[in-house]
Amino acid sequence: xxxxxxxxxxxxxxxxxxxxxxxxxxxxxxxxxxxxxxxxxxxxxxxxxxxxxxxxxxxxxxxxxxxxxxxxxxxxxxxxxxxxxxxxxxxxxxxxxxxxxxxxxxxxxxxxxxxxxxxxxxxxxxxxxxxxxxxxxxxxxxxxxxxxxxxxxxxxxxxxxxxxxxxxxxxxxxxxxxxxxxxxxxxxxxxxxxxxxxxxx
Numbered sequence: 733x734x735x736x737x738x739x740x741x742x743x744x745x746x747x748x749x750x751x752x753x754x755x756x757x758x759x760x761x762x763x764x765x766x767x768x769x770x771x772x773x774x775x776x777x778x779x780x781x782x783x784x785x786x787x788x789x790x791x792x793x794x795x796x797x798x799x800x801x802x803x804x805x806x807x808x809x810x811x812x813x814x815x816x817x818x819x820x821x822x823x824x825x826x827x828x829x830x831x832x833x834x835x836x837x838x839x840x841x842x843x844x845x846x847x848x849x850x851x852x853x854x855x856x857x858x859x860x861x862x863x864x865x866x867x868x869x870x871x872x873x874x875x876x877x878x879x880x881x882x883x884x885x886x887x888x889x890x891x892x893x894x895x896x897x898x899x900x901x902x903x904x905x906x907x908x909x910x911x912x913x914x915x916x917x918x919x920x921x922x923x924x925x926x927x928x929x930x931x932x933x
Contacts, residue, residue, distance in 0.1 A: 737900040744905035747912040753790060754915075793822075834892070838884030839864065 739745040766774040793804065800807035805819030842864060846852055852859035861867040866876045895903040 740901040740905055744901075744908060747908040748904055749790070749794075751908050751912050751915075753786075834885060834888050835881070837888040838881050838886075841884035841887060842880045 739748075766772075766778075796807040796811060797804070800810040802810065803819065804822045805816050808819040809816035843852075852863075864878060864881065866878045895907045897903065898906075
C-alpha cells in the first residue's frame, strides 16, 4: 500500500485551502454581483452565508478528512456507511467546477497574450463573442471551432496535470506558495490601476 502524502508546512496547507475556497467566482463575478445586488448591502448576506455555512462546512470537511484519512466519500463512509453518497456529491460538484474553470482559464490565457497588443480593440464584447468564441447567430448552428481557446484549455490541463502528478508537497503545496501570493499581487495591481482612471472617480 502506498503511503498517504501529508502537507509539509502549515502555510502550504492554508494557502492551498485559500486557493480552493476563493476560486474564480469571488474574483471574476463577485464585484459584478455586488454591484447588481445593492453594492455594500450585498456584503451583509454574503458574510452571513460565509460565516454560517461556508466556513463551518469547510472546517467540517477538513476535520472529517483529517480524522478518517480519506477523500470525502471514503471519510463519510467511515463515519457512517449511509453517508457515502453525500461525499460523492462533493466529488461531482468539484468535477463540474473544474471543467468550466479550466475553460475560463483558457480564455484568460488568450486574453493575457492579447493584452500585450490590446488585441481586443475598442469593442470587447464583439471580440469575445466573434473572435474568441466564434459564436454563431443561431442556436442550431454551432459555429466554427476556436483554436485559441483549445490551445489555452490544453495548456491549462497540462499545468494542472503536472501539479497533480508531483503530489501534495512538491506539486500542490509548492504551486500554492507561488500562485496565491501572485493572485494577491495581481489583485492589488488591478485595483490600483482601476482607481487611477479618471472615469472611476
